[in-house]
Every structure is written in structure tokens, then in C-alpha cells.
Amino acid sequence: MHRSSLDLGPRARAVFAALYIALLVAAIAYGQLAPDHVFGFQMFNESSKLRITLFREVSTPSGRRLVPVVDGTWRARDEANEVRTFRWNDRVRSGPIRRLDRFVHASYGLDAQLFRLERALLDVARHTPGDRETRALVAVVDTLKNGRDPQTLRIRVVR
């Protein structure tokens, strides 16, 4: 009889099945707890929306102030005092959080997108070393959870 190396013997099958079921249960449990429900098989879990408005916190002689980021682009001076252009989408290219200033569907739910947004802000802060002026990135997020009354929250990431 033809045997493939992938035809497991009885003992290997038992071990394989036990391992697979354990990993599957662990993955699904992780998915229930993770903010983005990764591995959790949570289909169509919300009909929520969010709108991200991005600001830069800069120092001025009169103190710190928020400067709006228009069209996801800002200009700031670097160490050599040269003006450089930075773009949100140079780093954030996928998912709803790549879009600023308009309501978008929060796929996988609001928690998923807020989790990703916070990480994205950290990523952008880390990957714009040439920006000498911006002290922090601030996202003001308007949320509509399953059509309920809007709420606003703010995520601030210091550079």
C-alpha cells in the first residue's frame, strides 16, 4: 500500500490531534481576550465607526499647543534646521486607521481599531526621527459604537 510521509501512525495521530485541539482552543481563547480578536473567529462583531483627527503637540514660546495635521501631512524642521515633509500614510498603509478626518467602518470592532491606532501612533513617533519640532502625536477619535451616541476620546503618544 502506498504511504505518504504525511500518513501518520496511530500514536502520532493521537499526539497530533491532542496538540491541534489544544492549540485551537488556546488560539480561540486568545482571540476572545485580544482587543482585535485575532484568531477568535468573531465575524461581523460590530457595526461601529470611528473618525481620527490627528494633531501634533509642539512647543511654542507661550507653551505647548496642538497643531492639526491636514490631509495626513505635516512639515517640520529636522536637526539641520531643514524643513521636511512627513506623511501619516508613509507608515500607516492598511486598515481603517490609514484614513484620517472622516468616519470609517471599524472592522473587527472599535477596540481593535483603537488598539491598532495606539500602536500606529507609537510606530509613527518612532519612525519620524527627522521631526525635531513635534513633542507628541495626539489622535482625537470620534466613535459611534453600533450607532449609539457619539463619544470622543484622545490618544497621546509622546515622542
Add this chain to the structure above:
Amino acid sequence: MLGAMRVGLGVLLVIQSAERLWEVYRGGYFGDAFHLPILPEALVPSAATYVLLQVLAVAGGIAAVLGPRGREGLLVASSIGLYLLLANRLEYHNNRFALFLVAFLLAFAPSDRSFFLLGRPPPGAAPSPFFAVGLIRLQVVAIYWSSSLGKLLDPDWRGGQTMAIRFAEGFDMMTARGIELAPWIGRLVTSPAVASAASKAAILTELFLAVGLLVPRTRAAALYVGVLFHIGIELSARVELFSYVMGLAYVAFVVPETRQRVLEVDRSTSFGRFVAGLTRRLDWLCRFRIEEGSKGVVRVVDRGGEAASGAAAWVTLCRALPLLFPLWAPLAAGRRLLRNPRS
């Protein structure tokens, strides 16, 4: 039976990896921008390695489609897919995860005994498919359990709030596209009562699938409900390959038999030749032996030896041929109504 599943999953794996390669070509490598690995960053592949892995996954999918080394192809493509999901959770989608898991499990089932587009299947009897097929069944049921319980425990889902927004958005989208519906349809579709009923129906459907697929007595009905459920999802939402993955995974619930049913046709008539040709083309799960029958009669002998002709034969054919399966329940119900008009 499993050979058809191998070919189908191979096609989906090729499509999936080709799409990821197209994304690299269009938008660049994910590692050069914001990404979120579950693995340590050091284990995230470089751009060149990523492209190489996706090319290997395409090759694995092609091997699964062609036949020779198809199981190894499934294993390679699905393992690469799972690894790359761990390398960037932003790439995670339920349908991709389900595809990789089902393909991974099928690699350990004897799916290399039929449907070879190149070469011939290896000789000899196949080992029992139950081990890996049982795990695929469990995997499918786990998806429905997880999805339905998540919805059931969420008051917004249970109460219809989530569905109401979805319906309203769907209605607005149709209006924006110039599709005019009568105002009363709009009021009905967006009413809280309808959304609440639809939510409960969706949760109950998934719960029924989670249980019904495992119970032999309800399995055929659960498969039927599942097929309609996924056709509905496919038509109303963008779910990438999910409907196709689940449709192929349903093959694991089919009784593992080959050509134990007989279709008898009269090939001297054009109708007989049409039925024989249709069955030969659509019998992807190799259910039927086609034999010469009595003059002008189409007759089907089922696995248990029960013979049926006329409308009953078509009911049996529709139940066993995947593409005609959606017609099975209405045909069976229509036949029963016509036979017992008072019932």
C-alpha cells in the same frame, strides 16, 4: 471526495498568495511600514524572504491543484500562511486563518487518491481518512461555536442594534447606487423589530450549524442551511474567500464513499445523454456509477439500495451533486407537497 477538496483549497491558496504578492507590487512590503507582529520582530521575514515564501505558497497551491505532491503542497502553503499571519496581525482575517487551518489538516488526510490533473494517483488503498477529516469537522464546528457565542454574549448583537446599523447602511448604499426601493421596504428593513429578529435568526443559525453538523441525523439539513447561510453572506458582505473555504470544508462532512450510488439512464435518448453528461460533470465527490437503464427512464439507486425514478430521482441527484445541492430542499419539499397535498 477529498481530492476535490484538495484541488479547491489549492486554488484558494494560489489566489490568496497571489493577492499578497500583488499587494507587495502595488504598495510595498508590509515590514517597511507599520505592522504588528505576534512573533518577536527578529522572526518577521525580510522583504525578499516574504516574496520567496509567498512564491513558495503559490507553488504549493499549484501542486495541490495538479495532484502530484499535492498534500505536501497544502502543508507548505498553509504553514507559510499561518507563519505570515503571526508575522503581522494586521494581515489577520478570519477567512484566511480558516483557509490555512483546513488546508493544513487536509495535508494529513489521504486526499492524493483522485483528481490528478497531472500524472496518476498512487496505487493501493488509501488509509482511513477519519483522523484528519474528523479534525476538519471539529475545526468547522469550532468556527461556528466561537462566532455564535461571541454574538450571543454581546447585548448589542443579541438585541439587534448591530444588525440594525448594518441594514440601514445597506439600504443607504443601495439608494446611493440609484437602486430605488419602495419606502415601506426601507421602513421594514430598518425597523428595530426586523433587526432584532434577524440577529436572533443569525445566532440561532450558527448555533444550529455548530450542533447540527456533528449529529448524523441533522447533518444533511445543517449542510443545507449552511450553504444558504454562506450564499447569503457572500451576496451581502465582502468576506474575501470565506464562503468558498467553508463550502470546501463542508466536504469533510460528506459520507466517505465512492461510486456507491447508481444512476441508470437510457443513452439512446437525448434526455438520457443529457442527464448522464450533467451528472458526470457535476459529480465532483464521485458519488455515482452511471449505467445503462430501461428505455426512457432515469432511475437512481441510493447507497442503501433504494431506487427512485422521476422527480424522486432528481431529489436524490440534487442531494448528491454539490452544485445542485441548493435545489435539494425545495425539490424535496415540492415533491412531498405534491404527493400529500393535505399535509
